[in-house]
Amino acid sequence: MRRVFVVDWSNRKLFQQQMEQHFRLRHEIYVVERQWQSIARPIDIEMDAFDTEHAIYLLALDSSGDVIGGSRLIPSTRPHLLGDVFPHLAKGNPPRAPAIYEWTRFFIAFPHRATGKSARLAGEVLCGLLEASLQLGVRQISVVCEAFWPARLRTLGWTVEVLGEQLALDDSEIVAALIEVTEAALEGTRRFYSIEGPVLHPSVVLEPVRATEAAGHTH
Template sequence: MVRVHIVTWSNRMRYKRLLERHFRIRHDIYVKQRKWKALARPIDIEIDAYDTQHAIYLLALDDSARIVGGSRLVPTSEPHLMSEVFPALVRGKLPSAADIFEWTRFFVVPAMRRRGKPSPVAGFILCGLLEVALRLQIRQISVVCEAFWPERLRSLGWTLTELGDVLAHPDGDIVALLIDANWQALESTRRAYGIRGSVLADERDAG
């Protein structure tokens, strides 16, 4: 059974080993596999300007406490990817409020992916994302993502707004979205992936 662990600045020491492993997996996926050249560093760890004390990490762990997926939330009241790197993706005012967080670094490890089919692990992470948002009273989630994501998320019952036009980018066409975090989206995502109940772990289960 996959459980999603919430890692913050306050409990990070309990997850020290897993966080380091998470950054190495991010390097394998984004630098080695996807070849995002802007992220390349001399070391095999992928950490960017938004991995700060304000970041919230969602680590999906299997029954053996191995990382099978992950994601990150950053408050839009702090510098974040959309505000600092991709403001041109947004027509008008950038989303920024205490109850709006940016979603980045969503991944499923290669061993848990299914060719041509959605990975069950993705479902746990997406449900975990919405559960965390509801728990923390995050009203909306902003994201810079590949251009196929709006259709995929709408098919799960998510309500979202495309904030501007699709931008041709060397790493793939991207678009900026603003997503409503609500119970309806969580319930429809659970149904889509056959998930019953909460996917969030008890912090006492930290590795």
């Protein structure tokens, strides 16, 4: 089922209802369910400093058009979590390049999760992440994640490099990693989740990243 949409600044007005659902789901999952109190706000939505005009959102929609899963990509040449909050996880040298994007805020709505295994919808969002990255010409994805994620992704056929030491938080250990974006990783993920063919909606057409897009950008 090709139900993963890409939403960015150019088409965001077409997905206003879904984007609001997306931010409310993030609140339910990260603030209420996972108790990330550092990102709690007085309102029932979860947005951070990186939800800017440069963010690219992957939204999995059900047959009614409601959001049931999602994720986010941020250009590494712009402010992002690893580069601006956790650079020490990459030994003070977080990777930055036009063809490197950061991956954050991966989630699956509770009714679509599977007990004791990774849900098929998770596979669809992961495939959408890789399909969109390949269309964009993104060669690597950086991520700040819980320490178990690199091994889990390697079981899908992903090439993942951990960039530094683990950091202990109140309820977990986190690491920074760099992921190679390849057709082999996409095919491995499709096989693991028994997904046949693309998951991005046919309306999704992305322009490749140009090396000049971030020229001159500094922090």
